[in-house]
Amino acid sequence: MSAFTAIANSGISTLYRILVYLFLEVVPKSELKYIIPALYLAYAATLPAATPLFTQVVAIQEEKVVVEEKPDSNGELVTDVTVSETTLVAPVPQPLEWSSAFKSIFFSVPSPVPILRYANLAINTLLLFAVAEFLLVPYFDDASGVVYTRVGALYPDAAKIVVRYPPTTNATQNLVRLSWRQVDTKGSTDAPWRDGPLANLTADSDWVSTLRLSGLWPTTTYEYRFEDLNDTVLPYPAEPIRFRTFPDSRLYSGSNFRFLASSCMTPNFPYAPLQSRRIKGFDLLADTLWPKSSAPLVSQVVPTSSSAEAPESTTSDAVPAASHTSENATVLVSNVTLPVAPEKPEPPTEFMIFLGDFIYADVPVYYGDDQEAYRRFYRRNYNSPSFRKVYERLPIFHTYDDHEIINNYVGQGNDSKGPFPSASNAFELYNANANFDSPAEGQYYYDFKYGDAAFFVMDTRRYRSDISVGDPTTHTMLGDQQLAALYNWLGKVNQTAVFKFIVTSVPFTSLWTYEGPVETWAGFPAEKAALLSALHTVPNVIILSGDRHEFAAIEFEAGDWGHNVLEISTSPMSMFYVPFIRTLLPRSEEIVNKTRENVIVNEDGSKEVLQYVVEVPKERVLQYIAEGNYKWSWIEVDTKDHQHPVVNVDIMINGKSAYKLEVVGKPVKLQLSTALGAFVPQSFKGMLDRIGLKPSKWF
Incomplete structure (x- = not known):
């Protein structure tokens, strides 16, 4: 045995442990x-x-006496005594010392103490089992028996509801009826249950169906459950699921509500033993939305000094939060602790927008272009008790990104290109069918409104060009049909909504470096520039994006002639982030001219206004926070004061508020409607329902 073997063994073991840690806890x-x-x-x-090199030995002198009788020269027997000495090398048993034991265990140094050698072997073997659990559980835990329901798209007069209810027998079909009723303003109800739509669940659809419940009233709470064809109430859900319909957007009375935005999640990462179904980000989100204590939830404020609980900005060039004011009066930032004032009641959180990478079909193992493999990933997520805490109580709307298909997927408008057919089938069944209806049949992009706030959710994968070939000016992220729908939506909501939110699964900014030029809108400069020019003509546009496993707030400067645009990029919901490495540039090289004014007061009291032109970055970082495995944006829209509309953004990282941003919008004179439904008292609505009058007759 050579010293090289022992050193190599120790080095291999140490490297092995480092890589296991990186694999299970970092990336x-x-x-x-x-x-x-x-x-x-x-x-x-x-x-x-490797073991004997570290064994201590001692030399032992051994004396050997040999007695032998042999004849002498006279033939008589004589006794001959021979004494000899030899030196033997013998191992010395080593006592267990804590200092050497720590070195042996921590640095994987082979030890002559058997228990330490066995301990090192056991530790490395357990680490291998942990890696095997993380890799193989997504395959063997197929969650084929998961039963769940959730609320998807909500309208003023309808709701989409998803149900998965596999039969308990080997049947090929399972018929489940939704029953529903209205809940009064006090949260109780004596209304009778009504028969709703029937779900025809089949094995071909993986026992999943999306139902549309119509004939509802705006801003009204309902509850639902499921029954079989014999009117027997099914055991799941144990309690009826409640939801509230959206307000009628044709009425302008101002809105005050909150919603959530994030992306990127996978079960049990960072890894914990025997927690394969946990998605910790949703545990933290559930605790934030519905704290166990009876005290009302109060948003936290990050102190100006750094602390262990609040990650610091990692961009040295970010504008100091306490002093920043946008030139176009669009953004105000505050992360200082102010005197506590009486707080107004916090508005309800109405829904969540999940920005893509709901599953990771290719990380860390890609199980191939197989429809069942993709469906299995969705079932596992909906089988998570962590996620169930949220989706049973909060409507969630989805878009998708590359990991629902395969890393860096480029669709090029070819729906037959693998693995899109298998991946899109699972996405439709579990997520897309419950979204709002697209303006075009069979598409995944869509738009919706909540009161006087409008949303457009893009599809950034299906139609994007391969930017490695062809003329860059012809490359498209959205495709002609979707781009036309987006421009049409902008024209429609310009005077019918105060705040306009555009959802893109990948960042709109070009400031991200690593894979940014390929993955983000930076790879489509012509289409991005044209779209950004249009956005600068519309007031109060906010872009929501994900994908980067980091948080950033980016401002797009319009110069003198338009409106600034803000981007909020938030991820991951429950996945990895990359420590130490930072990939976001503080500002763009592209600049725009902006006119500033300087007021000079003369000695006689007269004022003189001097104008001058400065160059400012086209894109600049307001805040950048990379740290944190669990991030989401908590966004409040408040348009009750028509002359002072505001959006407040609270960035939550690892369950704590890490950054606050106030977006002061510009007043928008909206086109009004005379729709009657929202003015009808809820008690009167119930009476009208009983005699068969539907909301559609009032609008």
Whole structure:
């Protein structure tokens, strides 16, 4: 055995442990699933030869006496005594010392103490089992029996409801009826249950169906449950699921509500043993939305000094939050602790927009272009008790990104291109069918309104061009049909909504570096420039994006002639972030001219206004926070004061408020409607329902 073998064994073991930690706790890089088992085998193979080098020995003198009778020269027997000495090398049993034990365990140093050698081997073997659990559970835990329901798109007069209810027998069909009733303003009800739509659940649809419940009233609470064809109430859900319809957007009385936005999630990452169904980000979100204590939830304010609870901005060039004011009066930032004032009641959180990467079909293992493999990932997420805490109580609307298909997927408008057919089938069944209806049949982009706030949700994968070929001026992210729908939506909501939210699964800014030029809108400069020019003509536009596993607030400067645009990029909901490495530039090289004024007061009291032109970055970072495995944006829209509309953004990281942003909008004179439904008292609505009058007759 050589010293080299012992050193190599220790080095292999240490490298093995580092890579296991990175794989399970930092970034689950796919390549490591091959490297880690190979290192374990190398460690086990060199372990026996590495041990003796570290065994201490001592020399022992041994005396040997030999008595022999032999005849002398006269033939008589005589006794001959021979004494000899030899030196033997013997091992010395080593006592267990804590200092050497720590070094042996922590640095994987082979030890002559058997218990330490066995402990090192056991630790490395347990780490291998942990890697195996993380890799293989998504395959063996197929969640085929999961039963769940959730609320999707909400309208003033309708709701979309998803149900998965596989039969308890080997039937090929399962018929489930939704029953529903109205809940009064006090949260109780004596209204009779009504028969709703029937769900025809089949194995071909993975026992999933999306139902549309119509004939509802705006801003009204309802509850639903499921029954079989014999009117027997099914055991799930144990309690009826409640939801509230959206207000009628044709009435302008001002809105005050909150919603959530985030992207990127996978179960049990960072890894914890035997927690394969946990999605910790949703545990934290549920605790934030519905705290166990009876005290009302109060948003936290981050102190100006750094603390262990609040991540600091990692962009040194970010504008100091306490002093920043946008030139176009669009953004005010505050992260200082102010005197506590009486707080107004917090508005309800009405829904969540999930910005993509709901599943990771290719991380850390890609199980192939197989329809069942994709469906299994969705079932596992809906089987998570962490996620169930949220989706049973909060409507969620979805878009998708590359990991619902495969990393860096480029669709090019070819729906037959693998693995899109298998991936899109699962996305439709579990998420897309419950979204708002698209303006075009069979598309995944859509728009909706909540009161006087409008939303357009893009599809950034299906039609994007391959930017490695062709003329860059012809490359498209959205495709002609979707781009036309977006421009049409902008024209429609310009005077019918105060705030306009545009949802893109990938960042709109070009400031991200690593993979940014390929993955984000930076790879489509011509289409981005044209769209941004249009956005600058519309007041109060906010872009919501995800994908980067970091948070950033970006401002797009319009110069003298238009409206600034703000982007809020938030992720991951429950996934990895990359420590130490920062990939966001503080500002763009592209600049725009902006006129500033300087007022000079003369000695005689007269005032003189001097104008001058400065160059400012086209895109600049307001705030950048990379740290945190669990991030979401909590966005409040308040348009009750028509002359002072405001959006307040609270960035939550690891369950705590990390950054606050106030967006002061510009007043918009909206086109009014005379719709009657929202003025009808809820008690009167119930009476009208009983005699068969439907809301559609009032609008």
